[in-house]
Amino acid sequence: MQNYSKYYSTDKLMSYNNPSFIEKMIQLFIKSSKEYLLNMSNAINESNVSQINQLAHYIKPSVDLLSIHSITQSIREIEQATEMNSDLIRKINFTNQQLQLATQQMQQDYV
Numbered sequence: 072m073q074n075y076s077k078y079y080s081t082d083k084l085m086s087y088n089n090p091s092f093i094e095k096m097i098q099l100f101i102k103s104s105k106e107y108l109l110n111m112s113n114a115i116n117e118s119n120v121s122q123i124n125q126l127a128h129y130i131k132p133s134v135d136l137l138s139i140h141s142i143t144q145s146i147r148e149i150e151q152a153t154e155m156n157s158d159l160i161r162k163i164n165f166t167n168q169q170l171q172l173a174t175q176q177m178q179q180d181y182v
Contacts, residue, residue, distance in 0.1 A: 077176065078139060078169065078176050079137045079138060079139050079176065079177060080138035081093055081097070081137065084096055084136065084137075094181050097137075097180075097181045097182075098181070098182070101174050101177055101178060101182070103133065104130070104133075104173075104174045107129065107130045107170070108167055108170065110126055111126050111163060120154060120155050120159075123149060123159070124149070127147075127166075128150050130146065131147065131150060137173070139173050145162045145165055145166045146166055148162055149162055149166060
């Protein structure tokens with residue numbers, strides 16, 4: 072494995088002591104992240120704050136499980152947003168960028 076800054080951690084998954092389970096969870100997260108990003112883009116285009124909240128709620132447990140610390144706070148703020156504004160868009164863009172970096176790193180590490 073390369074020596075670089077990690078955007079995620081599998082420490083919480085290590086307790087299962089099952090490498091194939093960890094790999095399966097990583098692959099599932101990569102797939103669900105792609106769906107999340109596509110659906111989030113559509114929700115933003117439609118200014119659908121309710122859908123944005125639901126999408127953030129959907130991905131939050133996986134973000135926590137994989138310790139993607141750079142977005143743990145912003146995903147919660149997106150989940151609780153009540154209106155579409157520039158601050159929400161900024162948080163979504165940051166979160167999406169960090170999520171893409173984490174999934175790219177996971178693909179390098181596991182796929």
